Each structure stands twice: as structure tokens, then as C-alpha cells.
Amino acid sequence: MxxxxxxxxxxxxxxxxxxxxxxxxxxxxxxxxxxxxxxxxxxxxxxxxxxxxxxxxxxxxxxxxxxxxxxxxxxxxxxxxxxxxxxxxxxxxxxxxxxxxxxxxxxxxxxxxxxxxxxxxxxxxxxxxxxxxxxxxxxxxxxxxxxxxxxxxxxxxxxxxxxxxxxxxxxxxxxxxxxxxxxxxxxxxxxxxxxxxxxxxxxxxxxxxxxxxxxxxxxYSYDPSTATRISSQPFLPDPYEAEFVEVRASTIPKAGEGLFAKVNIDCGTVISFYNGVRVPCIEDSNDLADDNYRIALDEDLDLDIPSDMTSIKEYNASLGHKICHSFTPNTEFETFYHPRFGIIKCLISVKEIEEGEEIFVNYQYSLSCSPDWYKVSWAKHQKLVRRLPDWKLTLLLTDAFSATGNR
Missing domain, CATH: 2.20.110.10 (Histone H3 K4-specific methyltransferase SET7/9 N-terminal domain)
Known part of the structure; x- marks a missing residue:
């Protein structure tokens, strides 16, 4: 037409x-x-x-x-x-x-x-x-x-x-x-x-x-999330996102599901969307440790996935929340205006990604309030980057550093 x-x-x-x-x-x-x-x-x-x-x-x-x-x-x-x-x-x-x-x-x-x-x-x-x-x-x-x-x-x-x-x-x-x-x-x-x-x-x-x-x-229609509802059509996939990514078992042990490329992807490509309920930012960072799906939207609001909607059997209108963490990611978060979800976050590739390759992003948690698995991952990464002798020693040093109140 x-x-x-x-x-x-x-x-x-x-x-x-x-x-x-x-x-x-x-x-x-x-x-x-x-x-x-x-x-x-x-x-x-x-x-x-x-x-x-x-x-x-x-x-x-x-x-x-x-x-x-x-x-x-x-x-x-x-x-x-x-x-x-x-x-x-x-x-x-x-x-x-x-x-x-x-x-x-x-x-x-x-x-x-x-x-x-x-x-x-x-x-x-x-x-x-x-x-x-x-x-x-x-x-x-x-x-x-x-x-x-x-x-x-x-x-x-x-x-x-x-x-x-x-x-x-x-x-x-x-x-x-x-x-x-x-x-x-x-x-x-x-x-x-x-x-x-x-x-x-x-x-x-x-x-x-x-x-x-x-x-x-x-x-499709304009259907932005609220503080209590993520979508009025939770099982209506985004047609653009569906061309680029799919959900499969992650290559990271015990990580559950992850996000994978369905096609070869060029650097600088928007490939997935991160929608969620809109909740006020938490000022006390100690309360963030249990919010595995919470990310910052702007200075006032966060996006979060309700615990009963984390599975794609309960919600698959957007798939960005299935991405796993890496300190050497191939994507990063950016702000995106979506015709259905409104202002949300998207995942944009920062390097070429091959078909079938798993997609990662750096969660960028604060070490002082991050979950244990994130601290272990950070310590292992520091060992490789800084050529430290033992990642467990790095982790002990990290905990000691966090205990001083530094981030």
C-alpha cells in the first residue's frame, strides 16, 4: 500500500x-x-x-x-x-x-x-x-x-x-x-x-x-505497562523482535534460559525489547539484591518483571528479560520508544553476533548490593583481566571492599 x-x-x-x-x-x-x-x-x-x-x-x-x-x-x-x-x-x-x-x-x-x-x-x-x-x-x-x-x-x-x-x-x-x-x-x-x-x-x-x-x-495498539500490569496481551509477541532472537537453555551452567540470535546480526542493531511494570526507583540499594529482573528506566522509574511473569509460558510479549549477564557482553541497554509499550529499554548489539550465538548484557549491579552469583562472576572476570592468582581471593577482597561502604 x-x-x-x-x-x-x-x-x-x-x-x-x-x-x-x-x-x-x-x-x-x-x-x-x-x-x-x-x-x-x-x-x-x-x-x-x-x-x-x-x-x-x-x-x-x-x-x-x-x-x-x-x-x-x-x-x-x-x-x-x-x-x-x-x-x-x-x-x-x-x-x-x-x-x-x-x-x-x-x-x-x-x-x-x-x-x-x-x-x-x-x-x-x-x-x-x-x-x-x-x-x-x-x-x-x-x-x-x-x-x-x-x-x-x-x-x-x-x-x-x-x-x-x-x-x-x-x-x-x-x-x-x-x-x-x-x-x-x-x-x-x-x-x-x-x-x-x-x-x-x-x-x-x-x-x-x-x-x-x-x-x-x-x-497491535498502544498498551504501556502500569505499576501493576505489564501488558493486556502478554502472549502477543513483538513481530520485529521475533525475527532476531529466541529463548533457549543458556550455555551458562545453572543460569536457566537465555536469549539467542536467530540470524546473523550486525553491530549497532536493536534486537530485543525489555518491557516491565513501572515502579519507583529504590533509593536503598540494599533492597535490590532480590530483584533479579529490575532495571533502571529513568531517574524516577524502574522496569521490573513480576515473579509470576518471568517465564515465557506466562509472558512473551517482549523477551529482553531472558538475557543472561556477562562482563564481556555483545549488547547493551538503550532507551527505546515502542509503538505498543511506550518508553522502555531495548538491547542493541555492540559487536557482530552470529546466528545461534547466545546474547549477553552487563547487568551493571552495584557490588555492595549484588547477589552472590554476580560477585563470584565479577571476581572470576577480574582474575582474567588482572591476571590475579585466585578468584576466591579476589572475592574476599571484594567483600572487604564492599563492607567499607565503597562501590
């Missing part, structure tokens, strides 16, 4: 067997290159596209816009509200504009006759794309893109990201959820795959639109 919902495209797709459609790998590669440039804060992306804008979008569309008789006048309801304009304080400004604020956020764009005309990009203080879109005489032209913590994207022809025809794009930029969203929150979405990406109004347009397969299968 194409973003523009072109009638001919819809008819073709309704007559076709979607399973037989193959992705256009060249255009998917072009999409990935475009996204990499879109997210690069060191280059004025909008200025780099101006020549393309003049020769494609402006020349083919603006000539039909003057006089109010052009075919694009029906887009008037997509004008950006004045209060939301990145440079509304400079309404008379013409030409390119650029601003880098003290917090690191960046706003760049272009004006003509006092209204947005060209590409606009707003990068927030965290380095995420707050908004990327194109204007023709102050009217939105093509899809709007919004980057999310962890590497996902929202793509919509509504700058408020409220639409029945929107996509949440997972970090692989191949897997997506298509459906209805309200102000960026998913009301209902179904799994689809990216077939290709291309310019909105022409092959050379600087705003990419997506062509996706027919949405199908389970219906």
Missing part, C-alpha cells in the same frame, strides 16, 4: 498476491542511505536538497498553485499551524534559515514571501528528528517524518501524526506497523513490510515515501 494511496496502486495490490511481491532492494538501499543523511546533524540536509527542490517539486507544482486553481489547492487543510512554525518569529524571512541552539537542537529550513517554502528539519536536543517535511507556499507537500528514541520512525502526511494511514517504521527500516495513530500514539496497527522507498512527487524528490505490503495479521 503506497503512502499516497494512489488508486491505481491500490487496485493493483488488491488483485495481486502480496506474498509474491518482492522488495526492490535497490530502492530500499536508497531509502536507507536517505535516512542516514536525514539523521546526520553535521550536514545541513535541507540546504543540500534545495537544488532538487527547485528542479522538481517547485517547478512541477508551484506553477499549478498560483491563482488557487492548481491541483494541489486541496492540501490547504495541511497547512502548518502558525504556532508550530519553527521560525514563526521571523515571518518575513526569505531564503534559507538555520539555528543551532545551546541545548544542541537544530532547526533548518527555507522561506519564500514570508511562508515556509522548501524543506524543514528539526533535530531535538537528544539527536532525534523531531520533524522533517517539505512545504510548497506554506502547504505540506508529501509525508512528514519523525524520529523516535532508539531508532524508530513515524511517517505520515499529517504533521500532527494523526491519521488512519500511518506507519511506525522499526529500526531495520524494513519492518513496519501500518494503521491508525492519534498524535503519534498507535490506536491500531498491523504488520507490513517495506517494498521500496522513492521520492514523493518524482524519483528525485527530496522527501521519501514508502511502499509497503498489505497490512495483515494481529492488531
Amino acid at each position: 503506497c503512502w499516497s494511496l494512489d488508486t491505481e496502486m491500490v487496485e493493483i495490490m488488491n488483485k495481486s498476491n502480496m506474498m509474491e511481491l518482492q522488495p526492490d532492494e535497490d530502492r530500499i538501499k536508497a531509502l536507507h542511505i536517505w535516512i542516514a543523511k536525514l539523521c546526520n546533524p553535521d550536514v545541513n540536509f535541507c540546504v543540500s536538497l534545495l537544488d532538487t527542490f527547485v528542479t522538481t517539486c517547485e517547478s512541477t507544482i508551484e506553477q499549478n498553485y498560483d491563482g488557487g486553481k492548481g491541483k494541489y489547492t486541496h492540501l490547504a487543510d495541511k497547512k502548518l499551524a502558525a504556532a508550530a512554525l519553527p521560525f514563526s518569529e521571523e515571518p518575513g524571512k526569505d531564503g534559507p534559515v538555520y539555528s543551532k541552539n545551546p541545548d544542541g537542537s537544530i532547526i533548518e529550513g527555507s522561506y519564500k514571501k514570508g511562508v515556509p517554502h522548501g524543506y524543514f528539519r528539526h533535530i531535538n536536543a537528544y539527536g532525534d528528528i523531531e520533524l522533517f517535511c517539505c512545504f510548497i507556499r506554506g502547504v505540506i507537500h508529501g509525508p512528514c517524518w519523525k524520529g523516535l528514541p532508539g531508532g524508530g520512525f513515524l511517517v505520515s502526511e499529517s504533521w500532527t501524526f494523526t491519521s488512519d494511514d500511518m506507519v511506525f517504521l522499526y529500526p531495520d527500516c524494513r519492518t513496519a506497523l501500518y494503521g491508525s495513530f492519534y498524535k503519534g500514539q498507535m490506536v491500531s496497527g498491523q504488520l507490513c513490510r517495506i517494498l521500496s522507498g522513492t521520492g514523493h512527487c518524482s524519483y528525485f524528490c527530496g522527501v521519501f515515501k514508502l511502499a509497503v505490503t498489505q497490512p495483515d495479521g494481529e492488531v
